[in-house]
Amino acid sequence: MNKSSTAGAPPRRTIEIVNASLKRRYARERRFRALGLTAVVLGVFFVVLLFADIIGKGHTAFQQTYVRLPVTFDAAVIDPSGTGDPEVLRQANYGALIRAALREAFPEVTERREIRALGAMISVGAPSHLRDQVLADRGLIGTTQEVWLLADDDIDMLVKGHIDRKLPESERRVNDQTLGWVERLESEGRVAKRFNTIFFTHGTSREPELAGIAGALAGSFYTLLLTLLFSFPIGVGAALYLEEFAPKNRWTDLIEVNINNLAAVPSIVFGLLGLAVFIGIFGVPRSTPLVAALVLTLMTLPTIIIASRAALKSVPPSIREAALGVGASPLQTQLHHVLPLAMPGMLTGSIIGMAQALGETAPLLMIGMIAFIVDIPSGFTSPSTVLPVQIFLWADSPERAFVERTSAAIMVLLAFLILMNLSAVLLRRRFERRW
Amino acid sequence: MSTTVEEMQQRSNAMTAAELAGGTESRATVGDVTVADPRMVCRDVDVWYGAKQAIKRVSLDIGKNEVVAMIGPSGCGKSTFLRCLNRMNDTIADCRVTGSIQLDGRDIYDRTLDPVSLRAQVGMVFQKPNPFPKSIYENVAYGPRIHGLTNRRAELDELVSTSLQKAGLWNEVKDRLEQPGTSLSGGQQQRLCIARTIAVSPEVILMDEPCSALDPIATAIIEELIDELRVSYSIAIVTHSMQQAARVSQRTAYFHLGDLIEVGETNQIFTNPRHKLTEDYITGRFG
Numbered sequence: 001m002n003k004s005s006t007a008g009a010p011p012r013r014t015i016e017i018v019n020a021s022l023k024r025r026y027a028r029e030r031r032f033r034a035l036g037l038t039a040v041v042l043g044v045f046f047v048v049l050l051f052a053d054i055i056g057k058g059h060t061a062f063q064q065t066y067v068r069l070p071v072t073f074d075a076a077v078i079d080p081s082g083t084g085d086p087e088v089l090r091q092a093n094y095g096a097l098i099r100a101a102l103r104e105a106f107p108e109v110t111e112r113r114e115i116r117a118l119g120a121m122i123s124v125g126a127p128s129h130l131r132d133q134v135l136a137d138r139g140l141i142g143t144t145q146e147v148w149l150l151a152d153d154d155i156d157m158l159v160k161g162h163i164d165r166k167l168p169e170s171e172r173r174v175n176d177q178t179l180g181w182v183e184r185l186e187s188e189g190r191v192a193k194r195f196n197t198i199f200f201t202h203g204t205s206r207e208p209e210l211a212g213i214a215g216a217l218a219g220s221f222y223t224l225l226l227t228l229l230f231s232f233p234i235g236v237g238a239a240l241y242l243e244e245f246a247p248k249n250r251w252t253d254l255i256e257v258n259i260n261n262l263a264a265v266p267s268i269v270f271g272l273l274g275l276a277v278f279i280g281i282f283g284v285p286r287s288t289p290l291v292a293a294l295v296l297t298l299m300t301l302p303t304i305i306i307a308s309r310a311a312l313k314s315v316p317p318s319i320r321e322a323a324l325g326v327g328a329s330p331l332q333t334q335l336h337h338v339l340p341l342a343m344p345g346m347l348t349g350s351i352i353g354m355a356q357a358l359g360e361t362a363p364l365l366m367i368g369m370i371a372f373i374v375d376i377p378s379g380f381t382s383p384s385t386v387l388p389v390q391i392f393l394w395a396d397s398p399e400r401a402f403v404e405r406t407s408a409a410i411m412v413l414l415a416f417l418i419l420m421n422l423s424a425v426l427l428r429r430r431f432e433r434r435w
Numbered sequence: 436m437s438t439t440v441e442e443m444q445q446r447s448n449a450m451t452a453a454e455l456a457g458g459t460e461s462r463a464t465v466g467d468v469t470v471a472d473p474r475m476v477c478r479d480v481d482v483w484y485g486a487k488q489a490i491k492r493v494s495l496d497i498g499k500n501e502v503v504a505m506i507g508p509s510g511c512g513k514s515t516f517l518r519c520l521n522r523m524n525d526t527i528a529d530c531r532v533t534g535s536i537q538l539d540g541r542d543i544y545d546r547t548l549d550p551v552s553l554r555a556q557v558g559m560v561f562q563k564p565n566p567f568p569k570s571i572y573e574n575v576a577y578g579p580r581i582h583g584l585t586n587r588r589a590e591l592d593e594l595v596s597t598s599l600q601k602a603g604l605w606n607e608v609k610d611r612l613e614q615p616g617t618s619l620s621g622g623q624q625q626r627l628c629i630a631r632t633i634a635v636s637p638e639v640i641l642m643d644e645p646c647s648a649l650d651p652i653a654t655a656i657i658e659e660l661i662d663e664l665r666v667s668y669s670i671a672i673v674t675h676s677m678q679q680a681a682r683v684s685q686r687t688a689y690f691h692l693g694d695l696i697e698v699g700e701t702n703q704i705f706t707n708p709r710h711k712l713t714e715d716y717i718t719g720r721f722g
Binding site for chain 1: 521523526528551552554555558559560561563565566567568577578581582628631632634635
């Protein structure tokens with residue numbers, strides 16, 4: 001009761017006290033809601049900022065500049081003796097064809113240094129493209145064709161507007177002479193941006209215009225596949241045993257605490273462990289999806305075990321009783337009834353664990369996934385790198401063209417992460433069961 | 436086990452004090468716990484949950500083709516006792532059972548006896564209907580299948596249909612056997628659980644408050660069904676409803692705080708209880 005009221009005054013009715021405090025209570029509620037809304041808005045703002053930045057920087061990487069030149073497939077250069085031997089065709093000097101085409105397009109350029117600068121406009125990967133064309137169609141030999149040649153990354157950046165043409169020459173990566181040539185080619189309609197297939201079909205490279213994520217994608221794929229194959233059965237088995245069969249005593253309590261602790265161990269520690277144990281003791285080849293998967297398995301196991309145990313706990317005990325009641329053995333009870341009901345939850349947990357593993361970088365640096373590997377890995381034991389490590393490597397490269405490739409690779413990684421998390425959500429929705 | 440009523444009355448008065456003090460001394464049972472033709476024989480059964488004693492020296496027979504009702508206030512141990520009869524208490528980590536429980540002359544807590552085979556002979560129907568989240572057919576066929584009772588599809592079909600007929604559910608579900616068991620109404624689900632139990636052809640069926648989650652109409656159907664099942668099975672039923680005990684059972688056992696207070700013909704228990712506690716309970720003075 002209100003102490004300030006005098007002893008003689010009639011006591012205030014409850015409704016008056018309630019009404020007096022109502023305003024304060026609602027004000028508090030409004031403040032709380034406003035705080036929550038602010039937090040959400042801030043979160044969304046930063047996510048949008050992140051995405052806008054990445055997409056803004058990276059979207060140009062999906063296009064690549066090509067220069068169209070009339071290339072004469074000179075038989076004297078490609079196959080002087082006319083044998084048609086594929087080995088000869090493969091060894092031929094296709095760079096000479098491109099240089100010849102350039103000299104023809106710019107006949108006024110005669111000085112040796114300038115001719116070299118002219119040649120630098122075209123990527124060093126262009127000759128092998130010509131070679132592939134010839135190997136595919138021998139009929140080209142002796143003819144002159146208009147060929148789209150891959151431009152060098154500096155030209156690519158210039159065309160995409162990442163190099164400011166108005167800057168003074170001393171501050172510009174492309175000198176006035178080359179800029180003039182490019183503008184001449186542009187005015188002749190010989191420069192075009194086309195969809196960048198190289199980005200999706202090539203491994204990494206020192207040359208930005210030849211660098212792609214295919215190698216890293218394949219490495220990530222093999223690594224994740226093995227990680228799933230290792231961690232899912234072990235995780236589900238461990239969860240099933242701990243939850244349903246193990247006696248509840250101090251030892252199992254200790255194991256449970258340790259599993260929870262493992263989930264919080266910094267991932268680089270797992271990398272060191274992998275280096276010392278898997279590579280050092282067991283001699284697993286380094287830089288391979290196999291050793292990466294072993295390390296990532298250690299890392300994702302706690303996640304999968306914890307999620308699987310939660311899924312098992314959510315299966316109502318009445319189902320177990322029903323099965324035991326008709327005479328199913330404990331293992332039959334688990335395999336026929338409990339496990340199928342817990343499976344969606346287990347899969348959801350595993351997908352989230354896999355998404356974690358897909359984005360993991362630090363432990364993989366420890367086990368050699370950081371090596372510069374151009375080839376696309378062909379199996380579980382071929383040297384490879386993975387997507388996040390590739391991003392790390394590209395982010396370290398000085399060339400302007402790698403900046404957009406870094407962002408593009410991040411976009412691909414994010415797309416896969418979103419896809420995996422989405423499938424986890426859909427799986428949960430689809431199989432969610434109420435009792 | 437024959438004590439005079441007077442003696443019992445005195446002891447029960449003494450016990451009320453012990454009870455208040457949380458005593459664990461057991462009380463002798465009034466009435467005859469034995470039957471002429473027993474299927475299950477329980478003698479001096481004690482059950483502990485850790486240090487807490489839930490059942491104190493309970494002896495009770497379950498005869499062939501009879502329904503034994505177990506009544507008593509909440510927490511009196513009747514469900515615990517029921518779950519000892521098919522060793523469902525095995526799943527509780529710190530549960531300990533002593534004394535002897537025999538099924539057809541064989542100790543069910545014998546080391547050589549497999550609880551799986553015991554549960555094939557002593558089926559159980561639970562308080563809340565708990566069909567498997569599978570089809571109606573699969574619910575009934577599951578038991579016979581895991582026990583290998585039949586290998587042929589035709590025999591299994593036959594077994595499913597007779598089990599559903601016995602459970603009085605056949606006419607309602609015969610056209611939708613592939614639908615999930617969980618899509619049925621509560622009463623139908625409980626009858627499906629009964630069909631699932633009798634598909635394994637047990638000798639004894641334990642029912643743990645089978646109607647407590649059902650409406651009166653569904654309850655009436657199940658009660659009728661219990662009466663029909665008595666022809667082929669021994670049934671032990673735990674119930675909170677004294678009317679239900681009076682309607683379906685031939686014998687009634689009254690439990691109180693872990694003791695079996697009184698056993699007798701159902702008619703006698705409800706019309707002429709011999710123990711003060713029984714009388715208090717059935718006349719509604721407590722519980």
